[in-house]
Amino acid sequence: MLFHSQLFVFLFLPVALCCFYAARRAVPREYAVIALSFVFYGWADIRFVPLLACSILLNWALAFVIREHRSMIALWAGVVANLATIGYFKYKNFFLENIEFLVGIDWEPSPILLPIGISFFTFQQISYLADVHGGRAPVYPLRKYAFYVSYFPQLIAGPIVRHNELIPNMDLDPWRPGVAERIARGTVLFVVGLVKKFAIADQIAPHANIVYAAARDGAVSTADAWTGTLAFTIQIYFDFSAYSDMAIGLAMMMGFIIPANFDAPYKALSIRDFWRRWHMTLSRFLRDYVYIPLGGNRFGVGRQIAAQFITMTLCGLWHGAGWTFLLWGVWHAVGMSANLLWSRDGRTLQPIAAWIVTMLFVIGGWVLFRAETFGAAQTIYLAMFGLGDVVSHIGGFNVWLALAGAVIACFGPTSQDVALMRLRPWRPLAAVAAIGLFVVMLEVGKGQPIDFIYFEF
Amino acid sequence: MKNEWSAFLKVFAGFFIGLMLLAGGLIFWTNPHRNIPFASLDRPLMEGNQRFIYPSVARDLRFDSAVFGTSSVRFLPPGPLNEEFGGIFAILGMDAATPYEQYRLARLFHEVRLRGDLPVRTVIHGIGRSWCEATAEYDKFTGREFPEWMYDHNPWNDFLYLLNNRVLEVSGRVAAYEAGLRSNTHFDPDGFGDALPPLERYDIKAVRELIYGGEVPLPVEPVDPPVDVLPAERASWVFGAHELMPALLALSPHRTTVILMFVPFHEYFLPRPGSHEALVLDECKARIVAMAAARPNTLVVDFMRSSEINREDTNYWDPVHYGHETAEVLVRIVARAVRREGDDSANVTILHNGLVRAEIGDKLFLPPKGIGQE
Structure with a gap:
C-alpha cells in the first residue's frame, strides 16, 4: 500500500489511527499496529509477508542468543543471514551477470521480484544485532521488536530508525498532553x-x-x-x-x-x-x-x-x-x-x-x-x-x-x-x-x- | 494552546471532509460517465475520451445495432444507418482503437443485450490497418488510457476510480451543460460525435498536404515488376490481431447481420499495387474472409482498395478520415450490398456475402420510440 493513495488516506490511515488511539493499553495497541503494518506491507504482494515475518523472528531469536551467550558467531550469523537475504533478492542477478561476463557462460537471468523495503528493514535489523552484541540494546519482547521492524510509516523506505528511538516510546500514553x-x-x-x-x-x-x-x-x-x-x-x-x-x-x-x-x-x-x-x-x-x-x-x-x-x-x-x-x-x-x-x-x-x-x-x-x-x-x-x-x-x-x-x-x-x-x-x-x-x-x-x-x- | 490545536485539527478535518463531500456530491449528481449505481443516467456525454464514455452508450439498451472500429468509421451517420438497416445504431468507433479495444467494447455491447435477452440487429465492424499488421505481437492498448474496469459488469468497482480530477472536470462540464452555460455535448446519446471542422474551413491544399506531403496530387505508381512471393511464404505471415477475430464474430447471435467493412483510406495511403505491402494486405483480407465465412449471416465489404471514392481528394480531410457526405455514400453502398441491389463495383468489392436473405429487412426488431426517429 502506498501513502499517496486514496485507499491509504481514506481507509487505512483512519482505521490505523482509530485502532491506535482506541486501545487504552499498550499491548493491544502494539498488536494492532503490527497487524496493520503487515496488512500495509502485504497489500501490494502478499508473498513477501512471510519473508518479513521470518526475518523478524530470526533476528529476534538471534538477538536472544547473542545476549545470552555474547556470541560473536550468532552476530555474524545474523549479519550473514540478513546480507544473504538481501543478496539473493537484490544482487543475485547482478552477481551472476558479472560472473557470466568474466567466464563467458551463457546465462539467462531469472526474474526475481525485489521485496519492497528489503534494504531498509535488513539494515535496521543488522544494526540492532550489532547493538545487542555491543551491549547497547536489550532484547525486547517479540511484540515490541516486531512493532519496531514492521512499523508501517518507516517500513518501505525508511527513515532507518534505531531501536531506542522507537521502542521506549511505545509505552507512552498516546493521549498524553499535546495529542x-x-x-x-x-x-x-x-x-x-x-x-x-x-x-x-x-x-x-x-x-x-x-x-x-x-x-x-x-x-x-x-x-x-x-x-x-x-x-x-x-x-x-x-x-x-x-x-x-x-x-x-x-x-x-x-x-x-x-x-x-x-x-x-x-x-x-x-x-x-x-x-x-x-x-x-x-x-x-x-x-x-x-x-x-x-x-x-x-x-x-x-x-x-x-x-x-x-x-x-x-x-x-x-x-x-x-x-x-x-x-x-x-x-x-x-x-x-x-x-x-x-x-x-x-x-x-x-x-x-x-x-x-x-x-x-x-x-x-x-x-x-x-x-x-x-x-x-x-x-x-x-x-x-x-x-x-x-x-x-x-x-x-x-x-x-x-x-x-x-x-x-x-x-x-x-x-x-x-x-x-x-x-x-x-x-x-x-x-x-x-x-x-x-x-x-x-x-x-x-x-x-x-x-x-x-x-x- | 491545547484548544487551539484541537480547533486547528477540526478546521482541517472540516475543510477536507467538506471538500470531499462537495466533489463526491457533484460527481454523483452529474454522473459524467453514467456508471454510478443509483445515479441518473440521463446525462449529456461531455467526456471527450471515447474510451471512458462509450461503455455507457454500449449499455444503453435503446440501441439494437452498432458500429465498431476506429475513427475511420466514427463519422458513419446514425440517421442513414437507421434508415437503411432498420435498427437503432450506436456509433462506437473509437479514435485509434486497437483490435483488442474494439473487441472489448463490442463484447460489452453484446453481453448486456444477451443478459437482457434483447436482440442485436446489425453490427458493422470497421476493419483498419491495425487488423492487418503482419506481426505476431500486437498492442493491446494505445498510449491512451483504457479503463478496463468500466467494461465489466460490476459497477461497484468503478467507485475506486471516481474521485479524481479527471472525473471532476467532466462533472463540471455536465453541470455547466445542465445549468445552461454550455450548449454543445462531446457526443450525441448514440455516441456520434462530429469532430470534423465546418465545411467553410475545408482547404483542399491543406488536405493534399496531408495526403501527398505537398499541394500537388501525385499518381499512385505500381511497383514494377510486381513483387511475388511463394505461397509458403504467404502462409508463414502471422497477423497477431487475427486471434481476436473469431471471438469478435462469435459475440453476435446468428440472427445478427454482421458486416466487416475494410475502411476506405485514401488511395495514396494504401500500399502501392505490386508491392510487398499490397500482398500482405491481400493475404490479410483473405484470412479475414475465411474467418467470416465460418459465421452465418456475415458480409465482408472492401473499401480498402482503389475506387472512385478514395481517388477523389475532396472526399477526404486527411488520408484516413472522409467527410460526412462520403460517409453517407458509404452507408448507402453497404446497405445496397446487404440488399444485393445494383452494381457498386466501382466503389466496393464484396469479398464475402453469407447473409441470409430472409432476415434482411424483417420487422422483428422494431425500434423503440423516441430515438433515432428524428
Missing part, C-alpha cells in the same frame, strides 16, 4: 510531503526521464544533458524527502518522533557536509556500523580514506545492483577524500565557491545514479561538456518549476522545521493544508502508477 498538537503537526508534515511529491517531483520527472532515455538510446544535446540532470537533481530530493516527510508525519500522528532524513542537503558547503544532510539515517548507519568499525579517523589519513572508500562503495551498492551505483559510491568516496585532504591543513573556500563546487560534484554524481548504463552516463557527461555530437532539443523542461524547486531546496527551511517547529495553530493554515490534501487526493485518484525512487532500493 492534538502532535496529530496536527504530523498531519501537516504528511500533507507537505504529498504536495512536494506531486507538485514538484512528479512534475519535473518526465523531462529527466526523457533525457536519460534519449541518452541510453543515442545522444543528447548539451542543453538537454544539463536540464535533464538538473531536473533529476530536483526530482530525487523532492521525491525522497517527500516520502520521509510523510513517514515522519505519520509517526508523529501516533505520537512517535522518528529521526529526520534530510537537513537541506543542497545547502551543503562540502561533500562531507552533504552526507551529513542527505539520507541522514543511512549515513548514520554507515558511519556507526561500517566506517567507524573500519577504523574511521583513528588510524591516520590513509586508513581513513580506505574506510571512506569501502563505506561509500557499499553505500552505492546499497542503492542498486549495478556498476553505475557502485561507481556513484566511489565518486562520493573520491569527493569525501578530496574534501578531507583539502581541509586537513585548515584550507577553506569562500562559502559561495564551496557551495558551487559541492553542488557541481553532487549533480555530476547524480548522472551516474540516474543513468541506466555507463554508455548513457558517458553520453550525458560528454554532452554536459559540449562534446555531444548532436544538436537536439527535447524540450519539456519547466524552468519556473525547476527554479521554484531549486529556491526551496537551497534557501527554504526544511519541511520538518516548518511543520514540527515553526507551525502555529493558525486556522487558515489548517484550511490550506486541507485543500492541499484534497487536491493531491484528486490527483492520485486518477490511478496513474506513481512510485517513489527509493522504493527501488
Whole structure:
C-alpha cells in the first residue's frame, strides 16, 4: 500500500489511527499496529509477508542468543543471514551477470521480484544485532521488536530508525498532553510531503526521464544533458524527502518522533557536509556500523580514506545492483577524500565557491545514479561538456518549476522545521493544508502508477 | 494552546471532509460517465475520451445495432444507418482503437443485450490497418488510457476510480451543460460525435498536404515488376490481431447481420499495387474472409482498395478520415450490398456475402420510440 493513495488516506490511515488511539493499553495497541503494518506491507504482494515475518523472528531469536551467550558467531550469523537475504533478492542477478561476463557462460537471468523495503528493514535489523552484541540494546519482547521492524510509516523506505528511538516510546500514553498538537503537526508534515511529491517531483520527472532515455538510446544535446540532470537533481530530493516527510508525519500522528532524513542537503558547503544532510539515517548507519568499525579517523589519513572508500562503495551498492551505483559510491568516496585532504591543513573556500563546487560534484554524481548504463552516463557527461555530437532539443523542461524547486531546496527551511517547529495553530493554515490534501487526493485518484525512487532500493 | 490545536485539527478535518463531500456530491449528481449505481443516467456525454464514455452508450439498451472500429468509421451517420438497416445504431468507433479495444467494447455491447435477452440487429465492424499488421505481437492498448474496469459488469468497482480530477472536470462540464452555460455535448446519446471542422474551413491544399506531403496530387505508381512471393511464404505471415477475430464474430447471435467493412483510406495511403505491402494486405483480407465465412449471416465489404471514392481528394480531410457526405455514400453502398441491389463495383468489392436473405429487412426488431426517429 502506498501513502499517496486514496485507499491509504481514506481507509487505512483512519482505521490505523482509530485502532491506535482506541486501545487504552499498550499491548493491544502494539498488536494492532503490527497487524496493520503487515496488512500495509502485504497489500501490494502478499508473498513477501512471510519473508518479513521470518526475518523478524530470526533476528529476534538471534538477538536472544547473542545476549545470552555474547556470541560473536550468532552476530555474524545474523549479519550473514540478513546480507544473504538481501543478496539473493537484490544482487543475485547482478552477481551472476558479472560472473557470466568474466567466464563467458551463457546465462539467462531469472526474474526475481525485489521485496519492497528489503534494504531498509535488513539494515535496521543488522544494526540492532550489532547493538545487542555491543551491549547497547536489550532484547525486547517479540511484540515490541516486531512493532519496531514492521512499523508501517518507516517500513518501505525508511527513515532507518534505531531501536531506542522507537521502542521506549511505545509505552507512552498516546493521549498524553499535546495529542492534538502532535496529530496536527504530523498531519501537516504528511500533507507537505504529498504536495512536494506531486507538485514538484512528479512534475519535473518526465523531462529527466526523457533525457536519460534519449541518452541510453543515442545522444543528447548539451542543453538537454544539463536540464535533464538538473531536473533529476530536483526530482530525487523532492521525491525522497517527500516520502520521509510523510513517514515522519505519520509517526508523529501516533505520537512517535522518528529521526529526520534530510537537513537541506543542497545547502551543503562540502561533500562531507552533504552526507551529513542527505539520507541522514543511512549515513548514520554507515558511519556507526561500517566506517567507524573500519577504523574511521583513528588510524591516520590513509586508513581513513580506505574506510571512506569501502563505506561509500557499499553505500552505492546499497542503492542498486549495478556498476553505475557502485561507481556513484566511489565518486562520493573520491569527493569525501578530496574534501578531507583539502581541509586537513585548515584550507577553506569562500562559502559561495564551496557551495558551487559541492553542488557541481553532487549533480555530476547524480548522472551516474540516474543513468541506466555507463554508455548513457558517458553520453550525458560528454554532452554536459559540449562534446555531444548532436544538436537536439527535447524540450519539456519547466524552468519556473525547476527554479521554484531549486529556491526551496537551497534557501527554504526544511519541511520538518516548518511543520514540527515553526507551525502555529493558525486556522487558515489548517484550511490550506486541507485543500492541499484534497487536491493531491484528486490527483492520485486518477490511478496513474506513481512510485517513489527509493522504493527501488 | 491545547484548544487551539484541537480547533486547528477540526478546521482541517472540516475543510477536507467538506471538500470531499462537495466533489463526491457533484460527481454523483452529474454522473459524467453514467456508471454510478443509483445515479441518473440521463446525462449529456461531455467526456471527450471515447474510451471512458462509450461503455455507457454500449449499455444503453435503446440501441439494437452498432458500429465498431476506429475513427475511420466514427463519422458513419446514425440517421442513414437507421434508415437503411432498420435498427437503432450506436456509433462506437473509437479514435485509434486497437483490435483488442474494439473487441472489448463490442463484447460489452453484446453481453448486456444477451443478459437482457434483447436482440442485436446489425453490427458493422470497421476493419483498419491495425487488423492487418503482419506481426505476431500486437498492442493491446494505445498510449491512451483504457479503463478496463468500466467494461465489466460490476459497477461497484468503478467507485475506486471516481474521485479524481479527471472525473471532476467532466462533472463540471455536465453541470455547466445542465445549468445552461454550455450548449454543445462531446457526443450525441448514440455516441456520434462530429469532430470534423465546418465545411467553410475545408482547404483542399491543406488536405493534399496531408495526403501527398505537398499541394500537388501525385499518381499512385505500381511497383514494377510486381513483387511475388511463394505461397509458403504467404502462409508463414502471422497477423497477431487475427486471434481476436473469431471471438469478435462469435459475440453476435446468428440472427445478427454482421458486416466487416475494410475502411476506405485514401488511395495514396494504401500500399502501392505490386508491392510487398499490397500482398500482405491481400493475404490479410483473405484470412479475414475465411474467418467470416465460418459465421452465418456475415458480409465482408472492401473499401480498402482503389475506387472512385478514395481517388477523389475532396472526399477526404486527411488520408484516413472522409467527410460526412462520403460517409453517407458509404452507408448507402453497404446497405445496397446487404440488399444485393445494383452494381457498386466501382466503389466496393464484396469479398464475402453469407447473409441470409430472409432476415434482411424483417420487422422483428422494431425500434423503440423516441430515438433515432428524428
